[in-house]
Amino acid sequence: MINTRINQLIEYGFKHDLLTEDDKYYAVNRILKILNLNNFLWEEVKSENFSVIINDIIDYALKNKIIKRNSVTERDAFEAMIVDCLLPRPSELNKIFRKHYKKAPKYATEFFHDFSIATNYIKVDRIAKNINYKYKGKYGDLNLAINLSKPEKDPMDIKKQSQDNSKYPICPLCMENVGVYQTSSLAPRSNHRVVSISLNNEKDAWGFQYSPYAYFNEHIIVLRKDHSKMYVNEKTFLELIDFINKFPHYLIGSNAGLPIVGGSILSHHHFQGGRFDFPIENARVIKKYKKKRVQIEVLDWPMATIRFSGNNENRLLDMVNQVYQYWKTYSNKEINIFAKTNEEHNTVTPIVKLNGSDFNFYMVFRNNYSNKQYPYGIFHTNPERFHIKKENIGLIEVMGMAILPGRLLTEIELIKQAIKGEIEVDNNDLLIKHKHWIEKLKSDNISENLDEYIKKDIGRIFEDILEDANVFKYGDENDFLRFVEKAIY
Numbered sequence: 460m461i462n463t464r465i466n467q468l469i470e471y472g473f474k475h476d477l478l479t480e481d482d483k484y485y486a487v488n489r490i491l492k493i494l495n496l497n498n499f500l501w502e503e504v505k506s507e508n509f510s511v512i513i514n515d516i517i518d519y520a521l522k523n524k525i526i527k528r529n530s531v532t533e534r535d536a537f538e539a540m541i542v543d544c545l546l547p548r549p550s551e552l553n554k555i556f557r558k559h560y561k562k563a564p565k566y567a568t569e570f571f572h573d574f575s576i577a578t579n580y581i582k583v584d585r586i587a588k589n590i591n592y593k594y595k596g597k598y599g600d601l602n603l604a605i606n607l608s609k610p611e612k613d614p615m616d617i618k619k620q621s622q623d624n625s626k627y628p629i630c631p632l633c634m635e636n637v638g639v640y641q642t643s644s645l646a647p648r649s650n651h652r653v654v655s656i657s658l659n660n661e662k663d664a665w666g667f668q669y670s671p672y673a674y675f676n677e678h679i680i681v682l683r684k685d686h687s688k689m690y691v692n693e694k695t696f697l698e699l700i701d702f703i704n705k706f707p708h709y710l711i712g713s714n715a716g717l718p719i720v721g722g723s724i725l726s727h728h729h730f731q732g733g734r735f736d737f738p739i740e741n742a743r744v745i746k747k748y749k750k751k752r753v754q755i756e757v758l759d760w761p762m763a764t765i766r767f768s769g770n771n772e773n774r775l776l777d778m779v780n781q782v783y784q785y786w787k788t789y790s791n792k793e794i795n796i797f798a799k800t801n802e803e804h805n806t807v808t809p810i811v812k813l814n815g816s817d818f819n820f821y822m823v824f825r826n827n828y829s830n831k832q833y834p835y836g837i838f839h840t841n842p843e844r845f846h847i848k849k850e851n852i853g854l855i856e857v858m859g860m861a862i863l864p865g866r867l868l869t870e871i872e873l874i875k876q877a878i879k880g881e882i883e884v885d886n887n888d889l890l891i892k893h894k895h896w897i898e899k900l901k902s903d904n905i906s907e908n909l910d911e912y913i914k915k916d917i918g919r920i921f922e923d924i925l926e927d928a929n930v931f932k933y934g935d936e937n938d939f940l941r942f943v944e945k946a947i948y
């Protein structure tokens with residue numbers, strides 16, 4: 460049985476261009492070593508589904524005590540190690556990527572994307588479990604995703620991780636993750652590959668990879684190879700534009716580099732992007748300006764946003780930098796915008812995409828000031844909406860896509876029962892945080908499908924959350940327009 464599965468895995472590797480004829484003996488022998496086998500027979504085999512092959516191999520390893528625990532993380536880590544036996548070394552993969560890139564950037568990324576799916580680094584089966592839907596709101600459609608793809612961590616793994624002080628790799632974005640075997644990291648890494656790219660004249664200083672738990676089509680991560688802090692400034696804008704010059708079929712953006720308004724990893728400079736149209740791109744335009752041959756549009760979006768467009772990148776960047784500099788020191792005490800207290804608070808979330816021959820550069824204004832009343836930040840989700848989402852409003856949310864915790868699915872079922880009066884809210888740990896919302900839903904006297912109504916109401920709350928993060932929310936539209944007009948002058 461195990462002999463057949465190994466044959467099938469090699470066959471799978473051939474079929475998906477992971478290895479060539481030259482590699483097959485080497486690949487088999489590496490697999491045999493891991494499985495403590497010292498014999499192998501070549502068989503004529505029929506193709507089999509990857510998950511069937513790999514799960515049987517993992518079960519074999521468990522039965523023979525090669526791995527000890529039957530947890531998702533341990534299985535994933537072992538799977539990655541087996542798959543790695545089929546894969547080219549990073550240098551070889553880079554060569555293949557560059558060869559394809561010479562034909563066309565799209566050709567190279569399609570190859571690498573297919574490769575990352577074939578190695579099961581991108582967990583397509585699990586991503587398919589996510590629930591995706593749209594909410595038709597005041598600002599057009601918003602995208603919502605209930606994230607069921609990331610496995611719940613085994614408590615034993617979390618304990619192990621907390622005891623692990625070695626800090627190698629320092630963070631999940633470090634290059635040291637390429638090929639590392641660890642069962643307690645966020646994702647298995649033995650089969651992890653990053654290709655080298657050059658941005659802003661820094662040769663091969665950057666890495667390009669796909670996200671293992673893609674939230675949207677071809678979800679990419681672009682990272683500096685050195686472990687250095689996130690920064691959002693003129694240099695970042697150049698790097699983003701340069702990325703689009705090199706990969707014109709992608710959208711790319713950066714999280715704001717400050718806590719509260721940034722992403723979850725501030726310690727390692729990186730961007731995220733993909734081949735996807737986000738709701739922000741379809742926002743209506745409130746007002747249009749033309750300055751120094753750059754078009755500037757104020758968007759009808761829950762967060763204060765402008766879009767710069769033009770086909771000359773230098774002129775565009777001059778205008779982007781001018782507005783950014785103006786914002787950096789902009790304070791308006793009447794509407795609670797403080798550029799600086801003991802530290803700087805104003806920053807932006809930048810996003811770039813091509814539209815024909817024009818660059819579209821989105822600048823979303825952010826501020827991370829907090830006070831006694833709002834210790835999480837005054838331009839952060841209002842605590843009354845924490846029951847839906849408490850985390851930072853990062854790049855992906857800013858663009859109009861909510862990534863919601865998987866727990867919501869179970870909770871929605873309970874909320875339905877609570878609305879019907881079948882269960883008590885007060886005695887239920889999962890429901891108590893939703894109490895005020897359940898009261899509201901009850902008073903809505905819902906006549907339509909309850910599931911649909913609740914999902915729609917989550918969309919409405921997400922829209923409110925984005926408005927919470929609007930830096931001009933204590934003023935009105937005219938405050939923002941006055942700011943823009945001064946900034947672009």
Ligand SMILES: [Zn+2]
Nearest residue numbers: 630633686727
């Ligand atoms: Zn790092």
